[in-house]
Amino acid sequence: MTENLVGIFLNSVFTGNILLAYFLGMCSFVAVSKNIDTAIGLGFAVIFVLSVTTPINWLIYHFLLAPGALHWIGLPHINLSFLKFIMFIAVIAAMVQAIEIIIDRFSAALYAGLGVFLPLIAVNCAILGTSLFMVERNHTFLESLIFGFGSGVGWMVAIISMAAIRIKLRYANPPYGMEGYGLTMIVTGLMAMAFMLFSGISF
Amino acid sequence: MFNQFENNLRRLFEKNSIHFSEGGRFYKFRPLFEAVETIFFTPAIPARRPPFVRDGIDLKRFMSIVLLALMPPLIFGIYNTGYQSQLAGGNDLNFFNIIISGLLTVMPLIIVSYAAGFFWEILFSIIRKHPISEGFLVTGLLFPMTLPPTVPLWQVAVGISFGVVIGKEVFGGTGRNIFNPALTARAFLFFAYPAKMSGDRVWVAVSNTASTAINAVSGATPLSVTTLASSFENIESMLQSAGFTLTTLFAGNYPGSVGGTSALCCLIGALVLIITGVASYRIIIGGVAGLLSTSFLLGIVSTAHLNPWTDINPLYHLAAGGFAFGIVYMATDPVSAPGTNTSKWFYGFFIGMLTVLIRVFNPAYPEGVMMAILFMNLFAPLFDFIEIRMRVSKRIPNV
Numbered sequence: 247m248t249e250n251l252v253g254i255f256l257n258s259v260f261t262g263n264i265l266l267a268y269f270l271g272m273c274s275f276v277a278v279s280k281n282i283d284t285a286i287g288l289g290f291a292v293i294f295v296l297s298v299t300t301p302i303n304w305l306i307y308h309f310l311l312a313p314g315a316l317h318w319i320g321l322p323h324i325n326l327s328f329l330k331f332i333m334f335i336a337v338i339a340a341m342v343q344a345i346e347i348i349i350d351r352f353s354a355a356l357y358a359g360l361g362v363f364l365p366l367i368a369v370n371c372a373i374l375g376t377s378l379f380m381v382e383r384n385h386t387f388l389e390s391l392i393f394g395f396g397s398g399v400g401w402m403v404a405i406i407s408m409a410a411i412r413i414k415l416r417y418a419n420p421p422y423g424m425e426g427y428g429l430t431m432i433v434t435g436l437m438a439m440a441f442m443l444f445s446g447i448s449f
Numbered sequence: 450m451f452n453q454f455e456n457n458l459r460r461l462f463e464k465n466s467i468h469f470s471e472g473g474r475f476y477k478f479r480p481l482f483e484a485v486e487t488i489f490f491t492p493a494i495p496a497r498r499p500p501f502v503r504d505g506i507d508l509k510r511f512m513s514i515v516l517l518a519l520m521p522p523l524i525f526g527i528y529n530t531g532y533q534s535q536l537a538g539g540n541d542l543n544f545f546n547i548i549i550s551g552l553l554t555v556m557p558l559i560i561v562s563y564a565a566g567f568f569w570e571i572l573f574s575i576i577r578k579h580p581i582s583e584g585f586l587v588t589g590l591l592f593p594m595t596l597p598p599t600v601p602l603w604q605v606a607v608g609i610s611f612g613v614v615i616g617k618e619v620f621g622g623t624g625r626n627i628f629n630p631a632l633t634a635r636a637f638l639f640f641a642y643p644a645k646m647s648g649d650r651v652w653v654a655v656s657n658t659a660s661t662a663i664n665a666v667s668g669a670t671p672l673s674v675t676t677l678a679s680s681f682e683n684i685e686s687m688l689q690s691a692g693f694t695l696t697t698l699f700a701g702n703y704p705g706s707v708g709g710t711s712a713l714c715c716l717i718g719a720l721v722l723i724i725t726g727v728a729s730y731r732i733i734i735g736g737v738a739g740l741l742s743t744s745f746l747l748g749i750v751s752t753a754h755l756n757p758w759t760d761i762n763p764l765y766h767l768a769a770g771g772f773a774f775g776i777v778y779m780a781t782d783p784v785s786a787p788g789t790n791t792s793k794w795f796y797g798f799f800i801g802m803l804t805v806l807i808r809v810f811n812p813a814y815p816e817g818v819m820m821a822i823l824f825m826n827l828f829a830p831l832f833d834f835i836e837i838r839m840r841v842s843k844r845i846p847n848v
Contacts, residue, residue, distance in 0.1 A: 377845055418621045443807065443820035
């Protein structure tokens with residue numbers, strides 16, 4: 247049991263890194279990695295949102311949406327799983343609102359640094375992607391909690407190392423047309439290649 | 450006589466310099482002229498802005514020392530490639546034949562690598578008007594030395610093109626890249642053409658066979674021979690029965706990549722690099738420490754249902770495969786490694802640790818050191834950032 251949970255955690259951080267193996271959550275990754283402190287802040291925000299929304303979405307899916315989930319109120323033939331996208335998004339949006347209020351209250355500097363990208367976590371594909379993977383992989387409740395947390399940690403590892411690399415990229419002299427985001431995308435591709443180190447390991 | 454030659458050469462460069470300076474006919478090709486000139490003479494132009502270095506050593510001399518240190522593994526690599534090829538082909542093992550056969554296999558790889566790489570290097574420096582970098586002399590030699598001897602030549606060209614263009618030139622040339630270009634090229638080939646880069650059948654090149662027409666010979670490397678082990682056996686005796694004793698592994702006389710088999714030759718190279726101060730001893734020692742301690746700890750926790758590699762004597766990890774080559778020549782690349790001193794220890798340590806972990810736990814990659822270094826390249830700027838941040842916070846404010 248514990249071994250399985252540790253495996254899911256390591257798998258979601260390294261082998262199946264949500265960003266560098268599935269390329270989800272790229273937009274805020276590219277946009278917010280300019281400054282390492284902001285990147286750390288957003289990383290923590292993503293970890294928090296992921297480790298809250300994934301278990302909540304698990305509960306919603308398994309007690310309301312999945313085929314036969316409404317068995318407990320005597321409606322075993324109803325299948326509401328077509329509602330899963332809209333329900334997941336609603337939960338994520340609500341959680342992001344909550345986080346925004348909390349960050350605004352406790353750290354004005356971080357709130358200003360994250361700017362528009364904090365509300366944009368709501369449409370960060372990494373968050374929705376994790377919830378959908380959780381459904382697809384038939385995780386249990388505890389597993390979905392660990393999976394959400396691990397995906398967040400993986401995303402944070404990626405964005406922090408990217409932010410540090412971009413300090414070094416300030417000295418780069420890229421060809422015309424490759425400056426800024428172009429070079430960042432190339433570095434992301436090379437990072438993904440380096441992360442393929444873990445592909446093939448099954449924890 | 451030598452003096453006269455030198456004077457003539459100097460006159461030749463001075464006479465032609467006018468065509469390559471601003472307004473001259475061949476101004477476009479100035480980088481090319483400069484590259485040739487600085488092979489013979491240190492540039493006479495002094496630095497005009499600080500920081501001034503204490504030393505007369507420039508990038509070209511720095512890189513020549515690396516090239517010099519690469520000679521022992523290269524020469525042994527040529528011998529070993531020839532030896533394995535002659536052995537597999539059933540030819541007689543006289544020294545002369547071995548060297549000829551080794552040269553025939555290895556030299557094309559090096560020539561293609563240099564030709565394709567210099568093409569991109571020169572193209573970029575002419576169009577972007579930056580001087581041709583000597584760093585490529587090292588990259589272009591390191592890359593073929595990490596390849597299996599049977600690799601098709603067009604793959605060498607494709608790989609080095611990717612390494613030079615995507616790994617280095619899009620960042621603006623030497624000194625600005627994030628990842629080691631030679632390793633980028635190697636990893637690219639590894640993932641793009643896995644059939645030609647891994648497995649048992651690529652490590653021995655058979656150039657001319659005595660009797661039958663054999664195209665590829667199955668030559669298991671020490672790191673792949675044990676992945677077939679289904680049950681938990683004594684791995685050391687298994688390696689020995691396959692002909693890989695600790696001495697063989699250390700000397701490097703077994704099938705493997707062109708330059709990476711001999712830990713002994715890499716040790717000689719490491720001494721040269723450390724004494725001249727070109728490579729950081731912190732990275733090398735840190736890497737060896739990481740490798741030994743991780744494999745030692747794995748040996749303690751090893752149980753029957755784990756991979757047999759967990760229970761091996763740590764020295765085998767040190768001697769087998771390309772670890773020595775990687776940690777001495779690849780990990781110490783001053784551009785892609787961290788620049789701060791404490792970070793270098795950690796950087797090396799993690800490379801050693803990851804190498805063992807990949808060798809033991811990832812059946813897809815029997816050779817872990819390449820990917821471990823590439824992976825740590827990714828975190829080198831972060832290590833630097835953390836160390837600088839910690840030093841700044843320790844400093845007593847002077848206001």
